[in-house]
Each structure stands twice: as structure tokens, then as C-alpha cells.
Amino acid sequence: MKEMMKNTGILLVITVIAGLLLGIVYQVTKAPIAEQEAKAKQEACQEVFTDAASFDMIGVEALPADWNDEGYAQESVDEVMEAKDGSGELLGYVITVTTKEGYGGDIQFSIGVRLDGTVNGMSILSISETAGLGMQAEAVLKPQFAGKQAEKFEYTKNGATADNQIDAISGATITTNAVTNGVNAGLYYFQTVLGGGSANE
Numbered sequence: 001m002k003e004m005m006k007n008t009g010i011l012l013v014i015t016v017i018a019g020l021l022l023g024i025v026y027q028v029t030k031a032p033i034a035e036q037e038a039k040a041k042q043e044a045c046q047e048v049f050t051d052a053a054s055f056d057m058i059g060v061e062a063l064p065a066d067w068n069d070e071g072y073a074q075e076s077v078d079e080v081m082e083a084k085d086g087s088g089e090l091l092g093y094v095i096t097v098t099t100k101e102g103y104g105g106d107i108q109f110s111i112g113v114r115l116d117g118t119v120n121g122m123s124i125l126s127i128s129e130t131a132g133l134g135m136q137a138e139a140v141l142k143p144q145f146a147g148k149q150a151e152k153f154e155y156t157k158n159g160a161t162a163d164n165q166i167d168a169i170s171g172a173t174i175t176t177n178a179v180t181n182g183v184n185a186g187l188y189y190f191q192t193v194l195g196g197g198s199a200n201e
Helices: 003-049 133-145 173-192
Strands: 054-058 076-082 090-101 107-114 118-126 154-156 165-167
Touching: 003 090, 003 107, 003 118, 076 107, 076 173, 090 173, 107 173, 118 133, 118 173, 133 165, 133 173, 154 173
Parallel strands: 154 165
Antiparallel strands: 054 076, 076 090, 090 107, 107 118
């Protein structure tokens, strides 16, 4: 009995010490981690809106009632920031979207959308697609959206012939579809929630 109580006491002391050490480590690393996350977020915003001087976070509002009906059941809007010039004038928005339709899991990216609905740029934040195929999204898909104005994009395997068409990654149509749907979800949020313009205006 004494031995059991002794072992229990030792385990308790070890647990308390381990808990204290973890708490100290968390407190020490919390600020640098938050700083790195803020820096990465700022860099992503700057990448999709190079002419913006500042970015202000605004709340993500409730998704439109027909969000799922429009085909965006696997997409979510995670964050929205206003992109402003040096005088504080609104240039557009940086919208961060996560799509669950990727071949290897979730894909998260930010798109910059100007007030007239033009996709200003894209920054892929998280992706784990197949090496050599879906992982080409950064090189193949990302540049195709920049500077394009469309109410909704579609992908093609036969070569894009219109501004709203994106050339699919060869052998990775699932990734192409996921990214295209994610961009469309961001644009739909821009058009319906943020009251932004579209190519049809």
C-alpha cells in the first residue's frame, strides 16, 4: 500500500511538473507563433493586392441561403479583409477560402478581388495534393486567375478560349475542379454578401 501511494505521489509530481513546463513553453512560444502567422497573412494579402497599402479585417457574415444549392457545400469562407490604398480608399477585398474537394485533403487559399469583380491574384496557403500532379496548382492554376474578370469560372481540358475558362492541370482534374470551385465560392460571396460588382454589370 505504501509503495502504491509512493508511486502515485511520484506520478502526480511528474504530471504537475510536466504541466507547468508545457504551460511555460506555450507562453514563451505563443507570441512568436502569432507574429509569424500575422506575417504570413500579411504577405499573402500583399501577394494578391500588391498596390494596397493596408488590410483591415472584417467579420465573415453568414453565407447566402442558397450557398449549397449553388454548388459550394464543400467550400467555406474563412476570412475577409478590406484592401485599401495609401489614402484609405477601398480597392477591394482579400477573401480566404477553404475547399474540401482536393484529392489530398483541404486546399486553402486567398484571392484578391477588386471592386469591379476582377480577380487580382491568388495565394495558396495550404495544399497537400499529389506530387507532380495536383501540386502543380501553384504553377499552373494560380497565374490563370490573375487579372481575369468573370462572374463564374469553369475549367477545360481543351485549351481556354474565354476569360472565364481555366486550363486544367493535366492528370489532376480533381485539384483543378477544387480550386476553380473555391475561387467561384469566393466570388459568389463577394457578389452576394459584399455587394461587389460582376462581369455582367
